[in-house]
Amino acid sequence: MNLVALLLCTLFAVCAFFGVQGYQMYQRAVEEQPINERVEEIRSMEGFTPYSELPQFYIDATISVEDRRFEEHCGIDLIAIGRAAWTDIRAMSFVEGGSTITQQFVKNLLFTQDKKIERKAAEIFAALELESKYSKEEIFELYANTVYFGSGYYGIYQAAIGYFGKVPSELTDYECVMLAGIPNAPSAYSPDTNKELTLQRVNHVLDSMVRNRIIAQEEADRIALENN
Structure with a gap:
């Protein structure tokens, strides 16, 4: 004791x-x-993008x-x-x-x-x-x-323009998933660095969305094929 x-x-x-x-x-x-x-x-x-345009x-x-409990915690x-x-x-x-x-x-x-x-x-x-x-x-x-998205892009506006040539509100579901995954390790997951790691990260994000019941597996499979 x-x-x-x-x-x-x-x-x-x-x-x-x-x-x-x-x-x-x-x-x-x-x-x-x-x-x-x-x-x-x-x-x-x-280029500041308000929440309504995300x-x-x-x-x-x-x-x-x-941060799957983002809406619930106090910070x-x-x-x-x-x-x-x-x-x-x-x-x-x-x-x-x-x-x-x-x-x-x-x-x-x-x-x-x-x-x-x-x-x-x-x-x-x-x-x-x-x-x-x-x-x-x-x-x-x-x-x-x-947040840093790799390849010198800070913030979603720079990342959307830099990677895809479009403003954030025009992003496809696949592009949204890719950008959601990059900040965890920008130097590794940037599509300008290693496309194979980027794809692995996209699949990881989709798996998390299925696991957290945000989307069904069928939708995740559809999005994964979007860039093919």
């Missing part, structure tokens, strides 16, 4: 330490420039593969974090992140890409603030307009 208590106390101390470090990192970032000011800068960018299939595909997904933490502990490395769409956006908005525990803690504070001030549609809109 004493050993268990010691382990619990140690875990609490570690969490408290990195929690404080993360909060300080978050505070420095928002003091440098508040989140609302950064958001307005994004909305004023050339294809619903792109929205569904992205949420399915990146952090405790289930995903717990699963990722267990995976990382077993691997003794940062293998899985467990980040929500909200966390991914604030990471790109406020912080560096360094995989540090204190930065993950800072993400949580920033994600909670963002969710308290903006709707889910606004958060997804901001994410879609800033």
Whole structure:
């Protein structure tokens, strides 16, 4: 029992330490420039695509593969974090992140890409603030307009024009699925880099949509053949 208590106390101390470090990192970032000011800068960018002009299939595909509880959580997904933490502990490395769409956006908005525990803690504070001030549609809109799609394309407008020569509202279902899959590993899944890996990722996204009951297997099969 004493050993268990010691382990619990140690875990609490570690969490408290990195929690404080993360909060300080978050505070420095928002003091440098508040989140609302950064958001307005994004909305004023050339090619900014409002939520109403994003294809619903792109929205569904992205949420399915990146953050299937996006509509339900408060900015952090405790289930995903717990699963990722267990995976990382077993691997003794940062293998899985467990980040929500909200966390991914604030990471790109406020912080560096360094995989540090204190930065993950800072993400949580920033994600909670963002969710308290903006709707889910606004958060997804901001994410879609800033996420990196590989090949030098930031935001869905640049990606749609760059890869397909069309604006986001004109994307086909297959193109939506492809774009939903790229941000997980842009350098690998960009069709300009490796078409075979891109196709594998497309199939993975379609599988996730079937698994999450967004589309039927027959529709997934139809979309998979769309680019042939």
